[in-house]
Amino acid sequence: MSKQFQFKLVLLGESAVGKSSLVLRFVKDQFDDYRESTIGAAFLTQTVTLDDQTIVKFEIWDTAGQERYKAPMYYRNANCAVVVYDITQASSLDKARTWIRELQRQADPSIVIALCGNKTDLTARRQITQEEAKKYADEEGLMWFETSAKTGEGVSEVFTAIAKKLPLSAPSSRTNAARGTAAARQGVDLNRQTTTQGSNEACNC
Amino acid sequence: MDEEYDVIVLGTGLTECILSGLLSVDGKKVLHMDRNDYYGGDSASLNLTQLYRKFRPNQTPPADLGRDRDYAVDLIPKFIIASGELTKILVHTDVTRYLEFKQIAGSFVYRDGRISKVPSTELEAVKSPLMGLFEKRRAKKFFEFLQGWRDEDPVTHQGNAFVNSGINLDTDSMKAVYEKFGLEPGTQDFIGHAMALYLDDDYIDKPARPTYDRIVLYTSSMARYGKSPYIYPLYGLGELPQSFARLSAIYGGTYMLDKKIDEIITDADGKFVGVRSGTETVKAKQVIGDPSYFGAGAEVGDGGRLRVIEEKRVIRAICILKHPIPGTDGSDSVQIVIPQNQVNRRNGEYLDLQHTLIPDLELDIYIAMVSSTHNVCAKDVYVAIVSTIVETSKPELEIQPGLQLLGSIYEKFVTVSPLYMPLSTGEADNIFITRSYDATSHFETVVDDVKDVWGRVTGKDLVLKQRNPEEAEQQE
Ligand SMILES: Nc1nc2c(ncn2[C@@H]2O[C@H](COP(=O)(O)OP(=O)(O)O)[C@@H](O)[C@H]2O)c(=O)[nH]1
Ligand SMILES: [Mg+2]
Numbered sequence: 001m002s003k004q005f006q007f008k009l010v011l012l013g014e015s016a017v018g019k020s021s022l023v024l025r026f027v028k029d030q031f032d033d034y035r036e037s038t039i040g041a042a043f044l045t046q047t048v049t050l051d052d053q054t055i056v057k058f059e060i061w062d063t064a065g066q067e068r069y070k071a072p073m074y075y076r077n078a079n080c081a082v083v084v085y086d087i088t089q090a091s092s093l094d095k096a097r098t099w100i101r102e103l104q105r106q107a108d109p110s111i112v113i114a115l116c117g118n119k120t121d122l123t124a125r126r127q128i129t130q131e132e133a134k135k136y137a138d139e140e141g142l143m144w145f146e147t148s149a150k151t152g153e154g155v156s157e158v159f160t161a162i163a164k165k166l167p168l169s170a171p172s173s174r175t176n177a178a179r180g181t182a183a184a185r186q187g188v189d190l191n192r193q194t195t196t197q198g199s200n201e202a203c204n205c
Numbered sequence: 206m207d208e209e210y211d212v213i214v215l216g217t218g219l220t221e222c223i224l225s226g227l228l229s230v231d232g233k234k235v236l237h238m239d240r241n242d243y244y245g246g247d248s249a250s251l252n253l254t255q256l257y258r259k260f261r262p263n264q265t266p267p268a269d270l271g272r273d274r275d276y277a278v279d280l281i282p283k284f285i286i287a288s289g290e291l292t293k294i295l296v297h298t299d300v301t302r303y304l305e306f307k308q309i310a311g312s313f314v315y316r317d318g319r320i321s322k323v324p325s326t327e328l329e330a331v332k333s334p335l336m337g338l339f340e341k342r343r344a345k346k347f348f349e350f351l352q353g354w355r356d357e358d359p360v361t362h363q364g365n366a367f368v369n370s371g372i373n374l375d376t377d378s379m380k381a382v383y384e385k386f387g388l389e390p391g392t393q394d395f396i397g398h399a400m401a402l403y404l405d406d407d408y409i410d411k412p413a414r415p416t417y418d419r420i421v422l423y424t425s426s427m428a429r430y431g432k433s434p435y436i437y438p439l440y441g442l443g444e445l446p447q448s449f450a451r452l453s454a455i456y457g458g459t460y461m462l463d464k465k466i467d468e469i470i471t472d473a474d475g476k477f478v479g480v481r482s483g484t485e486t487v488k489a490k491q492v493i494g495d496p497s498y499f500g501a502g503a504e505v506g507d508g509g510r511l512r513v514i515e516e517k518r519v520i521r522a523i524c525i526l527k528h529p530i531p532g533t534d535g536s537d538s539v540q541i542v543i544p545q546n547q548v549n550r551r552n553g554e555y556l557d558l559q560h561t562l563i564p565d566l567e568l569d570i571y572i573a574m575v576s577s578t579h580n581v582c583a584k585d586v587y588v589a590i591v592s593t594i595v596e597t598s599k600p601e602l603e604i605q606p607g608l609q610l611l612g613s614i615y616e617k618f619v620t621v622s623p624l625y626m627p628l629s630t631g632e633a634d635n636i637f638i639t640r641s642y643d644a645t646s647h648f649e650t651v652v653d654d655v656k657d658v659w660g661r662v663t664g665k666d667l668v669l670k671q672r673n674p675e676e677a678e679q680q681e
Contacts, residue, residue, distance in 0.1 A: 040455055040456055041455060042299065042302050042303070042451075042455060043302075063454075064451060064454035064455040065454055065458075065459060065460065066450070066451070066454045066460050068460075068461075068462075069242075069244075069460050069461070069462035069463070071244050071447040071450060071451065072440075072447070073303060073440070073444050073447040073448060073451070074447075074451070076440060105274070106274050187305045187306045187307045187436075187439065188287075188306045188307065188308055188430050188436055190292055190295055190296050190301050190306060190436075191296055191301065
């Protein structure tokens with residue numbers, strides 16, 4: 001039987017760089033110019049199967065439009081982060097740098113960070129060179145990719161590379177789920193109803 | 206900002222965030238703003254930098270407290286009572302998926318000069334030093350009576366052989382009920398204050414029903430997870446507003462933090478039009494906000510209009526300790542209720558007068574303590590908040606009996622906060638103001654406020670629909 005691991009992945013970056021589009025491409029292999037893919041979704045899930053049949057399941061948290069106003073809860077216990085910039089917007093790389101500094105300061109030190117330049121289909125409007133972004137990523141020890149959520153180019157590679165970089169040496173947790181994912185919760189379970197006094201506690205919905 | 210919204214919510218305290226989340230789920234177009242650059246308002250949890258910036262602006266946090274990121278210090282001392290209404294909202298809205306909870310390890314009461322565990326099981330009750338042997342038997346009958354009570358079954362109203370006539374919870378006073386079981390004043394004190402969690406003795410002469418409800422809430426919460434009736438979110442209470450803010454956002458709510466609100470704009474009839482921030486104006490049909498956005502504390506109120514009034518004041522002392530609270534078996538987290546009947550003090554002197562009813566102060570002191578077990582501070586650090594409703598002009602002396610139980614205090618941050626309530630219901634002007642966080646030890650009154658505001662804003666009762674998990678979490 002193949003092993004399955006679960007990790008929390010967060011998306012970060014300035015608004016409109018294509019974070020939600022990248023998730024939609026990765027999870028549903030779709031692209032939509034207008035639709036907000038994440039309405040009502042706490043997070044999306046998608047799996048990557050590695051060469052040795054190990055299955056890595058990502059619990060993907062999109063910003064839900066809160067990107068400018070960071071909630072520490074959002075990247076709490078994240079195992080990996082995809083920090084996205086738009087290759088046609090010079091300012092979006094600066095924003096990405098701010099985010100990476102924030103993660104380095106506040107997130108778990110073992111977090112795997114991928115810097116991702118999106119919208120490569122718009123080459124004519126490129127403002128951020130590959131050299132510039134790659135140099136920065138190397139300095140900070142980050143993985144670096146370029147993608148187009150629109151054409152799908154490079155998208156699955158980002159997630160596969162992250163899956164390979166994550167520590168798959170059987171985390172001690174019983175479910176093989178990393179801390180922070182829903183499956184790894186170990187505290188008290190609020191959804192558990194007590195049977196002894198259940199009758200008047202049951203909800204009438 | 207020329208967009209128009211259904212509702213603008215001002216402040217990201219828990220009350221406002223629950224409302225924002227529920228309104229967004231209900232399909233309303235919500236704009237949620239806060240003057241601070243962090244979520245939570247008065248119910249936030251702060252890291253060390255934020256904490257020192259707030260209370261010691263000229264001082265950097267001492268290095269021996271450890272890493273900034275390990276801290277999430279609550280501004281208000283509250284726990285979640287396990288079988289209460291907030292738990293229901295957390296479960297029904299499914300925000301539990303963002304949160305992880307742990308139990309509070311113990312619930313204690315100060316009695317006869319020392320701290321004792323509030324008994325949670327019959328076995329504990331039998332061993333408890335709170336009651337003598339005969340009193341234990343009487344208390345057992347009392348709790349059996351409460352447990353057996355069914356409104357529709359008069360047999361259960363008789364209680365037992367000790368009780369010769371049936372009890373009517375709606376007309377008999379709590380005093381009468383205590384007397385029917387012959388409970389001693391000291392026992393009444395711990396039941397009324399440490400279990401029903403009344404802050405003073407006013408309840409005794411009122412009908413017994415609400416006290417019955419509170420005791421049942423306490424005991425059923427206790428039965429749920431075992432150690433205490435309370436649970437607590439890892440990383441601090443500030444996670445609660447954040448999780449509801451995310452709920453609001455994933456249902457389309459728009460967030461703007463770090464935004465100064467300069468004016469609440471109304472029309473000639475005083476009806477809400479919009480809010481102004483600098484030169485920008487946003488319009489909406491209704492506005493909901495915490496009192497600080499509506500002139501709380503200002504000299505002339507908001508635009509000369511008085512919208513909120515100060516009801517009471519609460520003193521809260523956030524104390525950083527390097528040890529657990531003495532007498533609590535080294536518990537990593539506790540609530541300690543100090544019934545005012547158990548303390549006396551004059552001119553700042555704290556006298557431990559056993560069994561003496563105190564003339565000058567009436568309201569209980571609470572201690573709420575959490576620690577690194579709940580990921581709110583560095584290892585071997587304990588954060589206790591001592592609080593009470595202010596009754597005199599020297600509030601800090603009023604909490605002395607609580608502070609003295611803590612042992613040596615590494616650092617103490619004291620606030621005296623007015624509790625505001627709105628002066629109007631908002632139905633006439635579409636301005637709906639929430640209440641300040643009160644001195645009770647849990648969030649039940651916060652949920653009351655949420656339901657109350659919801660009713661007035663939407664014109665309907667709050668019905669909690671369970672979100673469809675399939676819909677919420679798309680599977681591959
Ligand atoms: N041409 C192009 N447009 C994209 C690409 N990714 C996203 N977009 C568009 O950029 C806009 C913002 O995308 P969105 O995913 O909502 O960005 P977010 O705010 O970062 O989540 C939308 O109009 C998308 O259709 C891409 O790879 N190429
Ligand atoms: Mg998006």
